[in-house]
Amino acid sequence: MQKVILGLIIGIFSLTGFSSQTSTTKINNSNVSSEVLNESKSESKYSAKDFVPKKPMIKVFNGDFENGGRVEVVDKVTQDKYQIKVLNTGTGGVGVYEIKENEIRAVYGIGETEIFEESYLNKEPNSNELILKGPIKKGTKWSYNENEFCEITGIDVEVKTPAGNYNTIEITYKNGDYESKQYYAKGIGLVKIATEMYPSELIEVDYDMEQIKNLESLFDLLKKCRK
Structure with missing residues (x-):
């Protein structure tokens, strides 16, 4: 089996959180206050939980690290958590996300493993990273420190990807x-990342989870990223 160098990709990805290009500035919110800078009480037609995967799925992205593509396997979805296994040509890992009505947090993650366990949902939390915060409206902002923050900069933004067209919310991340x-699209999560470093967009969504048997099958899926 091809050796896999697995490293944690959270904060992406996917409400993986953010993608691998922001993993170099990964934040541990257990040590940094996630002050919400805009806590407007005006009503929103959406909630944070609308923008997470609603059922197991396989998401294939182009672009990403060295333009080699990325596969995200959402293989566990419950009422209050979901799990994503991520693999690209150089790094991969597992992320567990906690779902609340108006807040999504990355609560567990691992990297550098060549063997995936079936489920990580009940693991002891080792992260507390805020991924999405309501109200889901333009201008909602949350910070990690004085230079690093996220802001909802668009609602009902139409995005075209090779996998199809999606009605999304746009989140802008800034660090200096x-x-x-x-x-992020309703019921699916992340569909596109726009940045100068490692941009990516969704090229396929598949709900046939039987095709995911082992790491070799994930490598087969990676081949689709480069077509």
Whole structure:
């Protein structure tokens, strides 16, 4: 089996959170206050939980690290958590996300493993990273420190991807001079990342989970990223 160098990709991805290009600035919110800078009480037609995967699925992305593509396997979905296993040409890992009505947090993650366990949902939390915060309306902002923050900069933004067209919310992440935009669709989660470093977009969504048997089958899926 091809050796896999697995490293944690959270904060992406996918309400993986953010993609691998922001993993170099990964934040541990257990040590940093996630102050919500805009806590408007005006009504929103959406809630944070609308923008997470609603059922198991396989998401294939182009672009990403060295333009080699990325596969995200959402293989566990419950009422209050979901699990994503991520693999690209250089790194991969597992992320567990906690779902609340108006808040999504990454609560567990691992990297550098060549063997995936069936489920990580009940593992002891090792992260507390805020991924999405309500109200889901333009201008909602949350910070990690004085230079690093996220803001909802668009609602009902139409995004075209090779996998189809999606009505999304746009989240802009800034850290000093660095900026990226992530687009999330209802019931699916992340569908596109716009940035100068490792942009990516969804090229396929598949709900046939039987095809995921082992890491070799994940590598087969990676081949689709480069077509």
